[in-house]
Amino acid sequence: xxxxxxxxxxxxxxxxxxxxxxxxxxxxxxxxxxxxxxxxxxxxxxxxxxxxxxxxxxxxxxxxxxxxxxxxxxxxxxxxxxxxxxxxxxxxxxxxxxxxxxxxxxxxxxxxxxxxxxx
Amino acid sequence: xxxxxxxxxxxxxxxxxxxxxxxxxxxxxxxxxxxxxxxxxxxxxxxxxxxxxxxxxxxxxxxxxxxxxxxxxxxxxxxxxxxxxxxxxxxxxxxxxxxxxxxxxxxxxx
Numbered sequence: 001x002x003x004x005x006x007x008x009x010x011x012x013x014x015x016x017x018x019x020x021x022x023x024x025x026x027x028x029x030x031x032x033x034x035x036x037x038x039x040x041x042x043x044x045x046x047x048x049x050x051x052x053x054x055x056x057x058x059x060x061x062x063x064x065x066x067x068x069x070x071x072x073x074x075x076x077x078x079x080x081x082x083x084x085x086x087x088x089x090x091x092x093x094x095x096x097x098x099x100x101x102x103x104x105x106x107x108x109x110x111x112x113x114x115x116x117x118x119x
Numbered sequence: 120x121x122x123x124x125x126x127x128x129x130x131x132x133x134x135x136x137x138x139x140x141x142x143x144x145x146x147x148x149x150x151x152x153x154x155x156x157x158x159x160x161x162x163x164x165x166x167x168x169x170x171x172x173x174x175x176x177x178x179x180x181x182x183x184x185x186x187x188x189x190x191x192x193x194x195x196x197x198x199x200x201x202x203x204x205x206x207x208x209x210x211x212x213x214x215x216x217x218x219x220x221x222x223x224x225x226x227x228x229x
Binding site for chain 2: 037049050103105107108109111112
């Protein structure tokens with residue numbers, strides 16, 4: 001069964017940092033591009049960024065709202081993708097999902113992890 | 120930011136058909152395949168339609184998608200109570216060099 005499990009969410013002060021992890025299983029992780037998508041509670045989905053596979057290699061792209069503050073990395077040996085979030089703002093408060101990208105589509109999605117930025 | 124526009128709500132009675140539209144631009148829908156996601160409250164989104172009109176295995180054939188120019192549509196026929204959810208369109212936007220999601224349509228089964 002293909003599965004993605006996020007962890008690392010929590011409460012952080014504005015200006016602080018947090019690192020999210022996403023552990024994958026059930027597929028050849030190294031072959032795939034991986035993305036992060038976030039959702040402010042009660043609001044819509046917002047793409048955060050992507051990391052491509054070693055064939056590209058490991059190219060990253062980010063939404064304008066997080067570029068320069070967030071960094072996505074991938075450890076194929078651990079079948080994991082990470083989202084390093086620095087200089088966090090209150091508006092970064094959201095549920096963060098990791099998802100597998102395959103030819104423009106996101107499938108499956110993890111269960112999400114809540115990040116709350118508040119003083 | 121959402122650059123794909125959806126009407127915020129749609130409703131119909133059980134058994135009826137509902138259609139959800141998604142409007143984009145030449146750099147988004149006009150160039151790239153559209154996918155649709157279904158999200159029930161408190162759960163992660165689920166891929167419903169990919170590559171404009173393809174259904175993943177396990178998705179009922181009541182769900183269908185189409186694309187024309189810079190717009191796309193999702194149709195749900197034979198509406199059932201479990202179809203009550205939020206629906207998002209999504210695609211790659213070449214001018215933004217990133218993915219964009221629609222503003223979401225909440226489907227209510229009356």
